[in-house]
Amino acid sequence: MAIKDYLRERFFPHIWCPGCGHGIVLNSLLRTIEKLGMSKNEIVMVSGIGCSSRISGYVDFHTLHTIHGRALAFATGVKMSLPELNVIVPMGDGDALAIGGNHFIHAARRNIDLTAIIMNNRIYGMTGGQYSPLSGYGTMATTAPYTNIDHDFDIAELAMAAGATFVARSTTYHVQQLTKILKQAILHEGFSVVEVLSQCPTYFGRKNQMGSAADMMEYYKNNTTSIGSKAKKENPDLIERGVFVEKEMPEYCSEYDKIIERAMA
Amino acid sequence: MKRENIKFIQGNEACVEGALYAGLDFFAGYPITPSTEITELLSYRLPRKGGKFIQMEDEIASMSAIIGASLTGSKVMTATSGPGFSLMQEALGYAIMTEIPCVIVNVQRGGPSTGIPTHVSQGDVYQARWGTHGDHAIVTITASNHQDVFETTVDAFNISETYRTPVILLYDEVVGHTRERLIVPEQGELPLVERLRTSVREGVDYHPYLPREDGRLPMSDFGGVHRYNVTGLFHDMWGFPSDNPKIVHDLLRHLVDKIQNNVNQIARFKEYYLEDAECILISYGSSARSANHVVVSRRPRGERLGLLELQTLWPFPYDLVREKCANAKYVVVVEMNMGQILQEVRKAVDRPEKVFLANRIDGVFITPTDIRNILRVIQGKGV
Amino acid sequence: MAKPKLKEHVINREWCKGCGICVHFCPKDVLELDDADKVFAARRSDCICCKMCELRCPDLAIEIEIEEDGQ
Numbered sequence: 001m002a003i004k005d006y007l008r009e010r011f012f013p014h015i016w017c018p019g020c021g022h023g024i025v026l027n028s029l030l031r032t033i034e035k036l037g038m039s040k041n042e043i044v045m046v047s048g049i050g051c052s053s054r055i056s057g058y059v060d061f062h063t064l065h066t067i068h069g070r071a072l073a074f075a076t077g078v079k080m081s082l083p084e085l086n087v088i089v090p091m092g093d094g095d096a097l098a099i100g101g102n103h104f105i106h107a108a109r110r111n112i113d114l115t116a117i118i119m120n121n122r123i124y125g126m127t128g129g130q131y132s133p134l135s136g137y138g139t140m141a142t143t144a145p146y147t148n149i150d151h152d153f154d155i156a157e158l159a160m161a162a163g164a165t166f167v168a169r170s171t172t173y174h175v176q177q178l179t180k181i182l183k184q185a186i187l188h189e190g191f192s193v194v195e196v197l198s199q200c201p202t203y204f205g206r207k208n209q210m211g212s213a214a215d216m217m218e219y220y221k222n223n224t225t226s227i228g229s230k231a232k233k234e235n236p237d238l239i240e241r242g243v244f245v246e247k248e249m250p251e252y253c254s255e256y257d258k259i260i261e262r263a264m265a
Numbered sequence: 266m267k268r269e270n271i272k273f274i275q276g277n278e279a280c281v282e283g284a285l286y287a288g289l290d291f292f293a294g295y296p297i298t299p300s301t302e303i304t305e306l307l308s309y310r311l312p313r314k315g316g317k318f319i320q321m322e323d324e325i326a327s328m329s330a331i332i333g334a335s336l337t338g339s340k341v342m343t344a345t346s347g348p349g350f351s352l353m354q355e356a357l358g359y360a361i362m363t364e365i366p367c368v369i370v371n372v373q374r375g376g377p378s379t380g381i382p383t384h385v386s387q388g389d390v391y392q393a394r395w396g397t398h399g400d401h402a403i404v405t406i407t408a409s410n411h412q413d414v415f416e417t418t419v420d421a422f423n424i425s426e427t428y429r430t431p432v433i434l435l436y437d438e439v440v441g442h443t444r445e446r447l448i449v450p451e452q453g454e455l456p457l458v459e460r461l462r463t464s465v466r467e468g469v470d471y472h473p474y475l476p477r478e479d480g481r482l483p484m485s486d487f488g489g490v491h492r493y494n495v496t497g498l499f500h501d502m503w504g505f506p507s508d509n510p511k512i513v514h515d516l517l518r519h520l521v522d523k524i525q526n527n528v529n530q531i532a533r534f535k536e537y538y539l540e541d542a543e544c545i546l547i548s549y550g551s552s553a554r555s556a557n558h559v560v561v562s563r564r565p566r567g568e569r570l571g572l573l574e575l576q577t578l579w580p581f582p583y584d585l586v587r588e589k590c591a592n593a594k595y596v597v598v599v600e601m602n603m604g605q606i607l608q609e610v611r612k613a614v615d616r617p618e619k620v621f622l623a624n625r626i627d628g629v630f631i632t633p634t635d636i637r638n639i640l641r642v643i644q645g646k647g648v
Numbered sequence: 649m650a651k652p653k654l655k656e657h658v659i660n661r662e663w664c665k666g667c668g669i670c671v672h673f674c675p676k677d678v679l680e681l682d683d684a685d686k687v688f689a690a691r692r693s694d695c696i697c698c699k700m701c702e703l704r705c706p707d708l709a710i711e712i713e714i715e716e717d718g719q
Contacts, residue, residue, distance in 0.1 A: 012663055024704055027705060057506065064487075065496035070326070073327075075333060077331055081291045081333075081337045084488070172704075176703065212672075213706075217669065218672075264312070264313055
């Protein structure tokens with residue numbers, strides 16, 4: 001596989017559980033990068049803390065494994081000081097939207113050219129299965145033993161409201177769509193958000209009796225639909241997949257370059 | 266000296282001048298009294314020399330952003346005060362663990378908590394040392410006047426690049442907001458240390474965390490020819506996570522030893538009349554200005570006072586302090602907190618029972634009169 | 649373009665964790681897990697080279713090698 005060239009193979013087999021969706025995201029992401037023909041030296045991957053964020057250790061790019069929730073802030077520093085770099089920021093749902101929620105909002109607001117990949121498995125996996133802001137009402141987790149009373153929210157809506165100029169969602173089942181969306185996201189000059197509905201069969205799956213990894217992917221196959229489809233109109237509970245917004249707005253680093261021009265004049 | 270090099274400015278601005286002189290490329294900050302002027306001035310000055318400024322959404326993001334920028338090869342700085350400094354601790358620990366050069370300015374105000382934003386204290390000394398979790402070493406430098414603020418700022422960048430460590434500039438509200446003269450030296454007058462970059466060629470294995478024989482760790486910019494991993498986990502010489510006991514032990518020792526073993530190289534201080542001093546005042550930051558005044562005004566009256574003004578607070582120069590105080594009858598530490606450097610001085614000297622504290626903790630700047638009154642009490646003369 | 653002709657299911661048994669995703673989603677039921685919980689091509693000739701197993705494998709442990717057809 002040509003994509004193996006992008007791996008730090010000596011660390012394989014990786015630490016993710018059998019059937020973990022994050023491996024599928026890694027798979028799709030590498031195919032995207034291969035399709036784009038990007039050079040390894042131009043890519044910086046910045047991740048936070050959690051199972052999702054371990055992805056950066058497995059890829060042969062410039063990799064920055066930071067602290068919980070702050071990947072986008074580190075990435076902002078990287079990108080702003082060297083805008084030629086292609087900065088990809090994979091994070092977990094808790095990492096990006098709980099502790100990292102504030103940085104998520106502001107990175108989107110600035111429309112800085114980063115590609116945020118939210119590997120949403122609706123749980124804090126690495127610490128043993130606590131609920132995350134994306135777990136959802138009524139689910140079970142180690143810190144919600146009587147069922148979760150927290151409601152989740154729509155990451156795509158949040159991203160759009162905050163100003164992200166590319167927002168999309170896919171799942172670990174829909175790998176071909178995922179690869180296409182990741183390509184668009186990386187090419188997009190501005191803040192891109194790709195939410196990937198992923199599975200944690202070990203904790204979320206078991207606690208909520210969702211079966212095997214394949215069963216959880218079947219769930220994503222059967223409970224998602226294309227944006228604005230007839231199925232969605234008939235069943236509003238379906239989760240929409242696809243590109244929600246893709247628009248051209250001034251990108252933060254180029255805006256700042258204009259500031260420098262003015263200041264130096 | 267050129268006319269335009271003479272400035273009448275706040276200490277915060279002197280710090281900005283020093284940072285720009287040292288080659289600051291990237292600043293990320295957040296407004297907080299009494300450091301805001303640094304952030305504002307840099308938003309204006311940095312882009313004028315092609316540098317980059319960003320106001321982040323909070324101090325955590327500011328500290329994180331400068332670390333990211335430093336990895337691409339930039340000289341970086343952030344500035345804050347107590348509450349913001351508290352927020353920065355985790356990311357500061359990350360920079361320590363990953364050995365990434367950066368400068369953090371804390372213009373101290375009254376604390377704890379929101380405290381007293383527009384008034385002075387020196388309450389963050391121990392926080393600078395131990396604010397972030399885990400065993401670690403840190404470099405912390407302060408100054409009492411604007412010329413020293415300028416020079417210690419340049420020095421901070423130099424130390425940061427030399428030892429691949431964050432350096433904290435621990436100023437205070439009085440120094441930050443007082444206006445006095447600064448003479449900006451010409452480029453080339455003060456030495457600048459540039460980042461040591463690896464000479465390992467492309468395609469050859471580069472180890473970001475393997476010290477050279479001289480102890481230094483050559484860096485490689487993100488985006489360059491060497492791809493490696495940076496993580497806050499304990500890591501091997503390639504930067505990959507490890508919980509191997511030998512690796513953990515050796516890395517921790519390295520992080521601490523690289524600073525602690527260089528105490529003498531990092532120590533900055535000024536001394537006044539120490540040779541024959543009976544009573545030595547030890548002070549730092551704006552307190553040292555009042556302490557200095559006491560010494561200078563009492564000397565002509567025959568009182569054998571001396572002043573040891575510390576600029577490097579951490580690593581604390583125990584040997585230096587012991588040596589300088591060896592012949593004194595007693596030592597009085599002058600600071601605006603409840604006795605932080607006091608405790609370090611007590612650890613340093615041969616007779617800790619002879620070390621006293623002259624302090625002020627009410628947000629009001631400690632005056633020479635305050636110090637004189639406390640000296641009289643210590644000397645048994647009452648008020 | 650000619651239909652791709654299967655050369656081999658290249659399976660990395662060290663990387664395969666036996667999660668069963670490829671087995672479950674194979675449209676032609678080609679794959680199975682053996683006694684060691686590693687995937688193998690039980691019905692090799694039924695494979696249509698859709699590569700969905702390769703695309704969906706979380707461990708990058710299976711690759712569908714296509715016969716070079718001179719195009």
